[in-house]
Every structure is written in C-alpha cells, then in structure tokens.
Amino acid sequence: MSARFHIIVIRHPGGERLPALLDADRQPVTWINVYLIKRLRLRLSMNSLIKTLYVLGQLWTWSTSERFPLQARLVSGHGLSQDEIVSRLYPWLRRDFQTSGKVTKLVVAPSTVAFRLNVVAKCITWHLECAMSALPVGAPEIADIQSRVSFTQRCFATLAQAGRTSAEHAAPLSSEQLDRLIKVCHPDCPENPWKAPYRQRNYLIVLLLAMLGVRRGELLKLRVSDCLLSGDAPAVRIVRAPDDAADPRVAEPQVKTEPRHVPCDRSLARILNDYICGSRRRIPGASHMPFLFLNRNGGPLSLVRVNGILSQVVASHPEFEHLHPHQLRSTCATEFRAAGLANGLDDERVTRNMMYFFGWRSADSVKPYIDAAIRREAHEIGLRYQVTLFARSEGKS
Incomplete structure (x- = not known):
C-alpha cells in the first residue's frame, strides 16, 4: 500500500x-x-x-x-x-x-x-x-x-x-447558449435550478462571470465597497489583497490579474444594488462581513461552492454540460472581441482593450481567448458556407 x-x-x-x-x-x-x-x-x-x-x-x-x-x-x-x-x-x-x-x-x-x-x-x-x-x-x-x-x-x-498535445482553451458558449443561460438563471424563471433564498445571489454570480469576465477568485474577493454604483459611470473595482487578515477562508481566493475598474451597465448596477440592499442584508451577520457574496451562515462564499452553483445548472439543464466559471470568462472574452471588431477596431487595438478589461499583463495572456474566438468564428463561417452550398445545389436541381 x-x-x-x-x-x-x-x-x-x-x-x-x-x-x-x-x-x-x-x-x-x-x-x-x-x-x-x-x-x-x-x-x-x-x-x-x-x-x-x-x-x-x-x-x-x-x-x-x-x-x-x-x-x-x-x-x-x-x-x-x-x-x-x-x-x-x-x-x-x-x-x-x-x-x-x-x-x-x-x-x-x-x-x-x-x-x-x-x-x-x-x-x-x-x-x-x-x-x-x-x-x-x-x-x-x-x-x-x-x-x-x-x-x-x-x-x-x-x-x-512526449505525447503532449496543444492545450485547448475552455470553449465559449455560443450567443444563443449564453442568452439561454441568463434566461434560466433569472430568479423569476420557472426553470431556475436554485432554491428561492439563493436565486438572486446566484443569478448575480452568473451575470458577473459572463458580463464582466471576472475570474472565480476575483468574484469571491469582491467587497460591497468595491461596487461603485452611484454616479454616471457605475463600475466594479477589482483589487489585489493577498493574505487578507479579514478573510476567514483557509482556501483564500486570489486575484491573479491586474487591479482595474470594470464598467458596469446600469441594468447590472441595479441588480447589484437590489442584491446588496435586499437578500444579502437578510443574511445573519452580513453587516459584519465585507465580502459581497456570502453563504447562508454569513461567511464568505467558498471557491468550491461557486463550482457547485454552476453544477446545479448543469443538473437541471444538461445542454450546459461543460459549464464552469472559466468557460463564462472565455465566453465574455469572445463576445468582447466580436464587439470590438464590429465597432471597427483592428486586432491590435482590440487586444489592448482586452488586456485592460480582463486585467492581463501581456498580449500572450490574451492569445488563448483569441484562439477560442477564432475557432468559433471559423465554425460559424464554415457552417454558413455549407448552408449556402446546399442552397445553390438544391436551386440547380
């Protein structure tokens, strides 16, 4: 043995x-x-x-x-x-x-x-x-x-x-899959997989992962004070705080990327504010805990629990079989790149913007996400070509 x-x-x-x-x-x-x-x-x-x-x-x-x-x-x-x-x-x-x-x-x-x-x-x-x-x-x-x-x-x-193949990055969700995920995670959706007391919190977790592209560790290190929701430009502040004496978690989440302010849409800011002033405030001991996401006992949410929250989505909706926090970050990066290109920015400018938004220190960190986006674009172009070819051939017959 x-x-x-x-x-x-x-x-x-x-x-x-x-x-x-x-x-x-x-x-x-x-x-x-x-x-x-x-x-x-x-x-x-x-x-x-x-x-x-x-x-x-x-x-x-x-x-x-x-x-x-x-x-x-x-x-x-x-x-x-x-x-x-x-x-x-x-x-x-x-x-x-x-x-x-x-x-x-x-x-x-x-x-x-x-x-x-x-x-x-x-x-x-x-x-x-x-x-x-x-x-x-x-x-x-x-x-x-x-x-x-x-x-x-x-x-x-x-x-x-020996025998090592090139690693493939977490495959992003398609636009249709992302829309479907956000829909079923809404607190009022009858297909929502979570118990009523946790729906607002879990819905917000999915939104922040998918819309801001934050890492799991960044998500769990967010404090209420990092949610800058007043004024004309709401934002979420990402800060590095290793070995935080105020964090009781033994497995302390880590912020591995650069500190930054991520812009927050007004609709997302409103949902954030409703959570802070609503369901979070009703958790016992919440007023004494600075972190944004808490468990039912008032302690900060653990890394494993975030994975468990998404696993509950998969259990109820098997079409999201590979759902993981990093898949949502990859999805956000893919959608971000597509939006930048659609606005007329060239690849170099889009890469620089992605480096700031996602907190990367170098362009090398962006490459896996760009490769994932290119794979998705290639699949979409290939499928459109096949549809066009079939339509032409059927028109000739």
Missing part, C-alpha cells in the same frame, strides 16, 4: 496562509517544506502552493513506497540517473491517484503529467543547486553537480513533451 501524506494550511494571525506537507504520522516532511518556504512561498499564490504540494506529496510517496533514498540523493548532490527517472519515477507520475469514482484510470492526461514533471524537476533541481552551493569555492564536485542539474532539466523536459 502506498504511504499516505497530508496537507495542512497554517493561517497566521496576520492573514498569511502557508500549506505544509505531513507524512502518514502527521510529521512534517522537512526537505519538501523547506523547498516550499524558501523557493516557492514568495512566487506562488496559496492555492498554487497547495496544487504544487500535492504533486510533491506524490513524489514523497513514491520515494517512500519504493524505498528510494531520494532525500539523501538530493542532499548529496547525486540526483537520479536517467533509468531511475524514465523507468521508475515517470510511470509513477503518470498514474491516476484519484480513489473516488466508479472507473479507475491507469494514466492521467498528458497535460497533467507535464505539470507534475515540471513541479518535480524544479524541486530536484533546487535541491541539487543547494548541494552545490554548500561546497567550498573551486571544489571539483561543483562541475559534476552542475552537469547533473543540466541533465535533469533536459530529461524531464523531454518527458514532458
């Missing part, structure tokens, strides 16, 4: 959250936690740290189950041989570690394998570099360890590319 591991999240009084890896006896796995604290802590968000730590937990499980002296190999600077990486570690990292579900998959998707390999390679490389830096200047072992570092990076990079 594989050795078990545990991941805990330590929440400091100042608000900072730090995950840690524990072994089966709930003792810290020191060499992995040191890597996380010294190398990753300032580079990754808390949620990304947890995701990374799950992979490193599986690396620890492999070394423990296989009785492989991985920690000693890394501390000494010897690392792993090509055969150990390719024939022993790589098959392990391809395994599906999920125990739930009726069907157990033997291997996971190539993109998942590539992510795991990248995480493990960086951890191994860092420990080898630490072993190298501990040696006196001019020591002959430094060149040997440096060559092992280069070999390790090449070996893992080659494995990560």
Whole structure:
C-alpha cells in the first residue's frame, strides 16, 4: 500500500496562509517544506502552493513506497540517473491517484503529467543547486553537480513533451447558449435550478462571470465597497489583497490579474444594488462581513461552492454540460472581441482593450481567448458556407 501524506494550511494571525506537507504520522516532511518556504512561498499564490504540494506529496510517496533514498540523493548532490527517472519515477507520475469514482484510470492526461514533471524537476533541481552551493569555492564536485542539474532539466523536459498535445482553451458558449443561460438563471424563471433564498445571489454570480469576465477568485474577493454604483459611470473595482487578515477562508481566493475598474451597465448596477440592499442584508451577520457574496451562515462564499452553483445548472439543464466559471470568462472574452471588431477596431487595438478589461499583463495572456474566438468564428463561417452550398445545389436541381 502506498504511504499516505497530508496537507495542512497554517493561517497566521496576520492573514498569511502557508500549506505544509505531513507524512502518514502527521510529521512534517522537512526537505519538501523547506523547498516550499524558501523557493516557492514568495512566487506562488496559496492555492498554487497547495496544487504544487500535492504533486510533491506524490513524489514523497513514491520515494517512500519504493524505498528510494531520494532525500539523501538530493542532499548529496547525486540526483537520479536517467533509468531511475524514465523507468521508475515517470510511470509513477503518470498514474491516476484519484480513489473516488466508479472507473479507475491507469494514466492521467498528458497535460497533467507535464505539470507534475515540471513541479518535480524544479524541486530536484533546487535541491541539487543547494548541494552545490554548500561546497567550498573551486571544489571539483561543483562541475559534476552542475552537469547533473543540466541533465535533469533536459530529461524531464523531454518527458514532458512526449505525447503532449496543444492545450485547448475552455470553449465559449455560443450567443444563443449564453442568452439561454441568463434566461434560466433569472430568479423569476420557472426553470431556475436554485432554491428561492439563493436565486438572486446566484443569478448575480452568473451575470458577473459572463458580463464582466471576472475570474472565480476575483468574484469571491469582491467587497460591497468595491461596487461603485452611484454616479454616471457605475463600475466594479477589482483589487489585489493577498493574505487578507479579514478573510476567514483557509482556501483564500486570489486575484491573479491586474487591479482595474470594470464598467458596469446600469441594468447590472441595479441588480447589484437590489442584491446588496435586499437578500444579502437578510443574511445573519452580513453587516459584519465585507465580502459581497456570502453563504447562508454569513461567511464568505467558498471557491468550491461557486463550482457547485454552476453544477446545479448543469443538473437541471444538461445542454450546459461543460459549464464552469472559466468557460463564462472565455465566453465574455469572445463576445468582447466580436464587439470590438464590429465597432471597427483592428486586432491590435482590440487586444489592448482586452488586456485592460480582463486585467492581463501581456498580449500572450490574451492569445488563448483569441484562439477560442477564432475557432468559433471559423465554425460559424464554415457552417454558413455549407448552408449556402446546399442552397445553390438544391436551386440547380
């Protein structure tokens, strides 16, 4: 049986959250936690740290189950041989570690394998570099360890590319699907999938995801004070607030994009105001919680609950089988691009506008969304051509 591991999240009084890896006896796995604290802590968000730590937990499980002296190999600077990486570690990292579900998959998707390999390679490389830096200047072992570092990076990079296909971005909803989704989510719609007390809140969540294109983390970090609804130009303010002492959630949502003010249509502003002054105010303890979206107990809504809200839509309306917060962001980006082009803007200007509206730092971040929009445009053009061709052929017959 594989050795078990545990991941805990330590929440400091100042608000900072730090995950840690524990072994089966709930003792810290020191060499992995040191890597996380010294190398990753300032580079990754808390949620990304947890995701990374799950992979490193599986690396620890492999070394423990296989009785492989991985920690000693890394501390000494010897690392792993090509055969150990390719024939022993790589098959392990391809395994599906999920125990739930009726069907157990033997291997996971190539993109998942590539992510795991990248995480493990960086951890191994860092420990080898630490072993190298501990040696006196001019020591002959430094060149040997440096060559092992280069070999390790090449070996893992080659494995990560094997069988990997280009990732496809979350497919946006069509205009018809989006209209249908907003209709069935309206609080007064008889097809609404939610219980009456939560309809206004959940409807607003769908609207903000679809119309403002905010990320799930951005949505949940919104405060009532971020809704600037008075005046001639209503807006929603997106701000970065990592390690927020006022946020009681252990899995703190993160704002990964740039701070910005997103314009808000008057109709959307009115719905926002009605929610703030209506159903939100009736939640126990709401006056003491700054966050916009709350659960029934007055605490801030969790990341998992947002997914659950959309899953309830799918359960009642299977035509939205792939509905996910990021699909709505992709849909918003696609519709935004189409609107920009329809207004006579060229691609470069549209891209610059998208970078501001969605909070992206570079044009590279826009590319997956543009590719998704182009795929949809190509499908629509192709279908129109086929309809035209059939009409011409039937007219000739």
